[in-house]
Amino acid sequence: MSKPVPLSKLDEKEFIVPANSACQGCAGSIVARIVSKVIGEDMVRQEVACCGPAFGNITQPVFYGEVFEGAGAMMTGFARAFNRLGRDDIRVTGIIGDGGTTDIGFQGLSASAERNEDMLWVCYDNEAYMNTGGQRSSATTKFAATTTTPVGEFSRGKKERKKPLPILVGVHRVPYMATASVAYPEDFIGKLQYAKPVKGFRFIQVSAPCPTGWNYDPRYSVKVAKEMVLSGLWPLYEVVEGALRITYKPKELKPVKDVLRSQGRFRHITDEEVDEIQGEVDEFWGRLQEKDGGPLF
Amino acid sequence: MEIRFHGRGGQGAVTGVRILATALFYDGKFTQGIPMYGTERRGAPVVSFLRVGDERINERDLVHEPDMVVVLDPLLGRTVPITEGLKKGGLVLINHPKGGKETGLGGKFKVATVDATSIALEVIGRPITNTAILGAFAKVTGMVTLEAIEKAISEQWSGRVADMNVRAVRKAYEMVSEPVDVSGVKPVDVVKPVPGDRDVSSWRLFKPEMDKGKCIGCRRCYILCPEVAISMVDNKADINYRYCKGCGICVEECPVKAIEFVQETI
Ligand SMILES: Cc1ncc(C[n+]2csc(CCOP(=O)(O)OP(=O)(O)O)c2C)c(N)n1
Ligand code: SF4
Ligand code: SF4
Numbered sequence: 001m002s003k004p005v006p007l008s009k010l011d012e013k014e015f016i017v018p019a020n021s022a023c024q025g026c027a028g029s030i031v032a033r034i035v036s037k038v039i040g041e042d043m044v045r046q047e048v049a050c051c052g053p054a055f056g057n058i059t060q061p062v063f064y065g066e067v068f069e070g071a072g073a074m075m076t077g078f079a080r081a082f083n084r085l086g087r088d089d090i091r092v093t094g095i096i097g098d099g100g101t102t103d104i105g106f107q108g109l110s111a112s113a114e115r116n117e118d119m120l121w122v123c124y125d126n127e128a129y130m131n132t133g134g135q136r137s138s139a140t141t142k143f144a145a146t147t148t149t150p151v152g153e154f155s156r157g158k159k160e161r162k163k164p165l166p167i168l169v170g171v172h173r174v175p176y177m178a179t180a181s182v183a184y185p186e187d188f189i190g191k192l193q194y195a196k197p198v199k200g201f202r203f204i205q206v207s208a209p210c211p212t213g214w215n216y217d218p219r220y221s222v223k224v225a226k227e228m229v230l231s232g233l234w235p236l237y238e239v240v241e242g243a244l245r246i247t248y249k250p251k252e253l254k255p256v257k258d259v260l261r262s263q264g265r266f267r268h269i270t271d272e273e274v275d276e277i278q279g280e281v282d283e284f285w286g287r288l289q290e291k292d293g294g295p296l297f
Numbered sequence: 298m299e300i301r302f303h304g305r306g307g308q309g310a311v312t313g314v315r316i317l318a319t320a321l322f323y324d325g326k327f328t329q330g331i332p333m334y335g336t337e338r339r340g341a342p343v344v345s346f347l348r349v350g351d352e353r354i355n356e357r358d359l360v361h362e363p364d365m366v367v368v369l370d371p372l373l374g375r376t377v378p379i380t381e382g383l384k385k386g387g388l389v390l391i392n393h394p395k396g397g398k399e400t401g402l403g404g405k406f407k408v409a410t411v412d413a414t415s416i417a418l419e420v421i422g423r424p425i426t427n428t429a430i431l432g433a434f435a436k437v438t439g440m441v442t443l444e445a446i447e448k449a450i451s452e453q454w455s456g457r458v459a460d461m462n463v464r465a466v467r468k469a470y471e472m473v474s475e476p477v478d479v480s481g482v483k484p485v486d487v488v489k490p491v492p493g494d495r496d497v498s499s500w501r502l503f504k505p506e507m508d509k510g511k512c513i514g515c516r517r518c519y520i521l522c523p524e525v526a527i528s529m530v531d532n533k534a535d536i537n538y539r540y541c542k543g544c545g546i547c548v549e550e551c552p553v554k555a556i557e558f559v560q561e562t563i
Binding site: 007008010012014016017018019020021022023024025026027029030033034051054055057182185211212217218219220221222223 | 307423494495515517526529539545546
């Protein structure tokens with residue numbers, strides 16, 4: 001079980017080079033920095049062609065795979081090779097976008113999880129293929145305007161609901177699965193610290209808003225992430241050896257309306273559409289609470 | 298005539314060129330708007346090109362020796378050689394709050410300035426300068442009418458957004474300065490970014506200013522700055538402005554409001 005880590009407990013050591021070439025206010029950058037800091041010296045990192053390389057000027061060794069479907073396979077190779085070399089101290093860590101995780105990378109992810117390969121897969125979830133200009137992914141929230149689901153006479157934005165990837169990974173019976181958010185760094189760091197020494201497949205999906213793709217002022221990146229947690233759009237929970245635990249419980253969920261309307265990608269949505277998302281959020285939150293403290297399935 | 302546009306990702310250099318090319322076409326000209334696509338992200342330097350003539354243009358190359366350069370960002374010239382290839386006697390139109398001789402540009406060309414950032418902040422509420430600069434373009438070149446620009450804008454946007462952009466265009470038309478000769482001015486050196494020690498200070502439109510007396514040392518801004526520009530010195534947050542892009546996250550997230558966001562002075 002993870003425990004939030006107070007920020008005062010962090011040391012000053014950094015593994016990331018300051019000032020990157022990502023957008024102003026990129027929350028994915030915050031994810032890469034925190035992962036590099038917490039996993040530290042022992043990290044060997046896998047990247048694919050996401051925005052990651054733009055913000056991942058990290059000094060730990062990196063292996064870069066041009067194609068997304070390769071992440072799981074490449075990390076499997078590294079994990080096994082380091083194991084053969086007797087280097088059990090090394091933590092093979094992926095910092096991979098939602099497209100490279102939930103869609104194109106999914107078979108490699110699922111296969112690695114099923115084989116319980118010794119790796120930590122961190123997905124920074126900006127809810128679209130941002131590096132190539134903001135195309136929808138299966139992690140995009142319903143009704144969001146993206147460049148492949150524009151809003152117009154015949155389209156209300158993305159038609160499908162967000163894929164419940166954390167649950168999908170959880171039912172692979174992996175040793176550790178968690179959700180996290182850049183707005184709750186203490187919780188995220190606690191989860192990384194817990195996951196770091198665990199052997200086998202570990203997965204953390206981190207909500208990382210994108211000012212460019214979601215169309216809001218960069219200064220609100222963390223605020224938007226926070227409102228998503230407070231409204232139940234992105235609940236924080238973990239599954240340790242099959243048992244689910246909600247790690248942050250707002251007393252009462254805020255309505256999703258305000259956080260949706262604060263983003264340009266949802267500016268068009270009607271009250272009925274808000275209600276539809278609200279209904280789904282309430283239902284999912286209800287189920288999570290039922291399962292809290294017990295088995296995921 | 299060939300024109301090069303410089304801007305930053307998010308300022309709308311590509312859209313600006315498209316609107317201008319359309320407007321010139323409405324005024325009976327032949328035009329080409331040429332966007333350059335790469336992996337540029339919001340805030341990173343971008344270029345796009347415009348070609349205009351009275352007859353059909355068969356050339357399809359990028360513009361290498363422009364007659365005119367349009368610059369959407371006042372500080373871009375610190376890291377990008379914006380006057381490279383500019384023809385002798387050419388013209389630079391730059392978004393800058395000061396006069397043509399005080400922009401850091403110098404050489405055998407003229408410089409006209411317009412404070413498009415202030416106009417955009419006032420009229421549109423966001424520092425998107427691509428439409429305002431078109432009003433200034435119309436005035437200093439006399440090549441395109443305001444009516445044509447307004448028509449092209451109303452095809453790009455509608456309603457309130459179109460109205461705001463039209464107002465920004467008109468205001469910039471009024472406010473742009475006369476081009477001045479800068480052959481006597483010594484240009485400020487262009488400093489290219491050093492890998493591993495990037496200076497991103499020129500990305501900033503607003504600057505986070507820290508009141509150390511108020512800081513309680515909670516470290517929230519320190520862990521949330523996407524650029525890792527904040528360190529803790531004697532348990533107080535300390536901003537290294539070389540690495541700060543001015544995103545404003547620290548300003549929003551400080552629980553005791555120790556950080557203020559103030560517009561950069563140039
Ligand atoms: C198999 C494959 N298809 C397409 C691409 C082209 N491509 C490069 S980056 C990118 C977008 C990545 O999206 P995501 O994984 O969500 O990460 P983000 O860009 O949002 O950080 C795409 C489609 C690729 N590299 N590999
Ligand atoms: S404005 Fe953004 S980049 Fe600058 S110090 Fe604050 S959080 Fe960091
Ligand atoms: S968030 Fe505010 S109080 Fe906390 S360390 Fe930063 S400046 Fe100081």
